Amino acid sequence: MLPAAGLLVLVAVMQSGTLGAVTPPALAAQATGAEFPRALKGVRNARELAGYRTAGGDVLRSRVVARSGALLAIDPAGLEALRAYGIVRVVDLRVDDEFADQGADPPPFGRKPVLVRLPVRVESMSADWRENYRNLWLENAPALRAFLELLADPANHPLLVHGSAGTDRTGIFAAMLLELAGVERKVIREEHRRTDGSRTIDPAWLDEVFAIWDAHQAGLPGWLEENADVEPSVLRAVRHHLLSATPLAEPAEEAEAREQLAAAEALGATGKYARAVAGYAKLAKALPDTTAGRVAARRSQPNALVGWQWLVQSGPPENRVDIVLLGDGYLLKKQASFDKLAERMPKEFERHSVFGEYFSYHNFLRGNLASEEDGVDMGERSFSTALNSRASDFAQGQVTADHKLVHDYLAQLPHQDGLAIVFVRAGSLGTGGGGVAVIGGGPSNTVFHEWGHAFGGLMDEYSSDVGYTGGVRSGVNVTNSPDLEQLPWKHWIDAGRKGVGAFEGAAGRAKGAWKAMASGCAMASGRDFCAVCAEALVLRIYGQVDPIDAAAPAPHPLADEDPFADPVPPLAADAPLDFAVTVMRPATHALQVRWWVLPEDRVPPAPSPVGGRRRYGDRRDRGPLAVIEEPHQAETRADRDGTHTFTFDPKGLRPGRYRVIARAVDDTRLSGEDWPWVLHDPHHLLRSERGWWVVVER
Ligand SMILES: [Zn+2]
Numbered sequence: 001m002l003p004a005a006g007l008l009v010l011v012a013v014m015q016s017g018t019l020g021a022v023t024p025p026a027l028a029a030q031a032t033g034a035e036f037p038r039a040l041k042g043v044r045n046a047r048e049l050a051g052y053r054t055a056g057g058d059v060l061r062s063r064v065v066a067r068s069g070a071l072l073a074i075d076p077a078g079l080e081a082l083r084a085y086g087i088v089r090v091v092d093l094r095v096d097d098e099f100a101d102q103g104a105d106p107p108p109f110g111r112k113p114v115l116v117r118l119p120v121r122v123e124s125m126s127a128d129w130r131e132n133y134r135n136l137w138l139e140n141a142p143a144l145r146a147f148l149e150l151l152a153d154p155a156n157h158p159l160l161v162h163g164s165a166g167t168d169r170t171g172i173f174a175a176m177l178l179e180l181a182g183v184e185r186k187v188i189r190e191e192h193r194r195t196d197g198s199r200t201i202d203p204a205w206l207d208e209v210f211a212i213w214d215a216h217q218a219g220l221p222g223w224l225e226e227n228a229d230v231e232p233s234v235l236r237a238v239r240h241h242l243l244s245a246t247p248l249a250e251p252a253e254e255a256e257a258r259e260q261l262a263a264a265e266a267l268g269a270t271g272k273y274a275r276a277v278a279g280y281a282k283l284a285k286a287l288p289d290t291t292a293g294r295v296a297a298r299r300s301q302p303n304a305l306v307g308w309q310w311l312v313q314s315g316p317p318e319n320r321v322d323i324v325l326l327g328d329g330y331l332l333k334k335q336a337s338f339d340k341l342a343e344r345m346p347k348e349f350e351r352h353s354v355f356g357e358y359f360s361y362h363n364f365l366r367g368n369l370a371s372e373e374d375g376v377d378m379g380e381r382s383f384s385t386a387l388n389s390r391a392s393d394f395a396q397g398q399v400t401a402d403h404k405l406v407h408d409y410l411a412q413l414p415h416q417d418g419l420a421i422v423f424v425r426a427g428s429l430g431t432g433g434g435g436v437a438v439i440g441g442g443p444s445n446t447v448f449h450e451w452g453h454a455f456g457g458l459m460d461e462y463s464s465d466v467g468y469t470g471g472v473r474s475g476v477n478v479t480n481s482p483d484l485e486q487l488p489w490k491h492w493i494d495a496g497r498k499g500v501g502a503f504e505g506a507a508g509r510a511k512g513a514w515k516a517m518a519s520g521c522a523m524a525s526g527r528d529f530c531a532v533c534a535e536a537l538v539l540r541i542y543g544q545v546d547p548i549d550a551a552a553p554a555p556h557p558l559a560d561e562d563p564f565a566d567p568v569p570p571l572a573a574d575a576p577l578d579f580a581v582t583v584m585r586p587a588t589h590a591l592q593v594r595w596w597v598l599p600e601d602r603v604p605p606a607p608s609p610v611g612g613r614r615r616y617g618d619r620r621d622r623g624p625l626a627v628i629e630e631p632h633q634a635e636t637r638a639d640r641d642g643t644h645t646f647t648f649d650p651k652g653l654r655p656g657r658y659r660v661i662a663r664a665v666d667d668t669r670l671s672g673e674d675w676p677w678v679l680h681d682p683h684h685l686l687r688s689e690r691g692w693w694v695v696v697e698r
Pocket of ligand 1: 461477521522523529530531532533534
């Protein structure tokens with residue numbers, strides 16, 4: 001799943017709560033509503049954006065938003081003062097490199113769910129700070145929008161926003177809020193000047209940003225709506241919260257529009273696409289200034305998302321590979337034919353060797369895109385379609401689609417992992433990469449080849465020239481050197497797997513590129529994958545899907561414990577206790593589950609990522625599990641639902657704390673096969689663990 005998607009989920013969850021109900025419990029208990037600390041040792045430029053008077057005579061309220069530099073060097077007294085003030089969210093504007101080099105704020109502020117990271121970057125910093133300020137504003141529309149959406153929800157107040165020193169990025173964000181509230185420019189400049197940067201701040205820098213706002217005929221709000229897709233309702237809410245303590249009621253027309261939108265969406269979910277579009281068009285016309293009305297306006301364009309439907313729901317989207325099926329060049333009245341075609345796709349996956357074995361690790365969602373025209377761009381000829389597909393200028397005219405448009409439509413769906421298979425009605429062959437496979441026509445073996453590119457990051461293994469030029473990069477399944485010691489798939493050769501070596505001819509070249517097996521891989525032609533590609537795909541699936549799908553009772557994690565979750569007390573064991581884990585179920589083989597009961601001093605350490613840094617945004621971030629030296633107490637078998645149960649019996653145990661551990665592993669050994677599918681799993685993606693603390697009294 002993508003970080004961006006995670007953020008959207010967070011925002012959605014918070015917006016669904018009633019006013020003020022989402023305050024994390026641990027903080028609520030500590031917050032006494034104390035004033036913002038006058039001085040914070042070790043923290044630069046810390047102050048509330050409060051007390052400023054607007055041109056209309058209103059005063060910015062306390063306890064909504066504060067600004068500062070990073071909290072890295074805060075002292076214990078300062079930490080306590082901030083806790084007493086009761087910050088609910090910290091928005092950290094530092095970019096990945098700064099975050100990795102400097103570290104996170106001290107807990108609880110540097111941890112989720114308090115911490116929300118919105119990296120604000122500039123493509124290239126220059127010596128000219130006027131230009132830097134301009135670019136800080138212009139290049140960070142998504143962060144501006146996400147920040148305003150957080151602030152629109154009072155459950156996130158008080159919120160602290162900071163960068164590194166709390167000068168430039170933070171200053172620009174603060175200026176935006178003051179401007180939205182209606183504070184005069186000379187006061188905004190004054191506020192900005194209060195900042196003790198390492199350099200003297202020149203007010204002219206901020207003027208560059210003002211100039212951008214002023215160039216829009218509707219000023220800053222207009223700029224934000226147009227360039228950062230900020231909803232008017234979000235701006236309305238932010239302005240209201242900055243100035244008024246009374247809860248903001250949802251305007252009646254917003255509620256009305258929301259109802260009409262839901263009704264049209266229900267039609268789109270049941271194949272009544274034309275009626276859905278009529279509903280969208282009506283709503284867009286009647287209530288154009290509502291949030292739902294704007295969605296409806298998008299949906300009634302000639303090229304638009306007009307409906308969606310889950311085709312296969314194997315399990316919760318959070319623990320599945322969710323594939324969205326889209327069509328391009330399908331007119332509104334031809335959606336039924338796309339529906340028919342899309343329905344075939346999951347069945348093709350189910351019949352495939354690798355994807356069939358792991359079929360239940362996938363969900364399929366159909367998204368219906370109506371196109372204005374039904375052709376595919378070629379040469380000078382251009383058609384108006386939802387995804388702007390085109391036949392590439394390569395010799396064979398492989399079909400491509402506009403990936404940005406694909407992701408725009410994905411973002412409108414209820415759930416997505418940034419993964420899509422696009423069927424282009426009038427296209428031929430296919431292309432794949434970055435999570436998106438584009439296929440001309442309907443389901444065929446081409447899908448698996450392109451999905452190998454799109455999902456698995458695999459390279460072409462055929463040697464016929466399709467017009468590629470330039471050097472060959474090395475990947476999981478193709479390399480630019482035949483040196484046996486350097487082969488990415490060396491572990492297969494070391495293990496003695498027959499048929500694996502270095503075979504010249506790959507990546508669309510006869511010379512200079514080598515693959516692992518002579519033939520028989522879908523990345524060359526055909527339907528199945530070679531051993532190296534199959535291994536990569538299974539690892540990729542497990543990069544997203546945890547082998548353990550559910551556990552009961554609620555486990556006690558060892559690492560990264562969430563300081564704001566209600567603490568789960570250890571279990572008291574005065575009688576036998578039952579523990580259960582439900583594991584994933586491949587089609588023809590079963591995961592192994594083993595159980596341990598360890599005294600507290602024998603519990604292995606929490607895993608940490610290889611290289612010590614979290615950097616993948618997937619299950620590799622957890623890191624390999626530590627070895628447990630003690631023998632396991634039980635190996636269990638699953639019931640029909642994949643659930644394994646273990647009974648902990650305190651009888652005969654000395655008083656003390658114990659940890660019950662369940663570990664699941666997929667050994668990828670299928671009956672009738674000589675080799676496992678995965679030989680090398682450095683991050684232990686195929687393994688998972690749950691643990692519980694149990695106290696045995698005397
Ligand atoms: Zn291969």
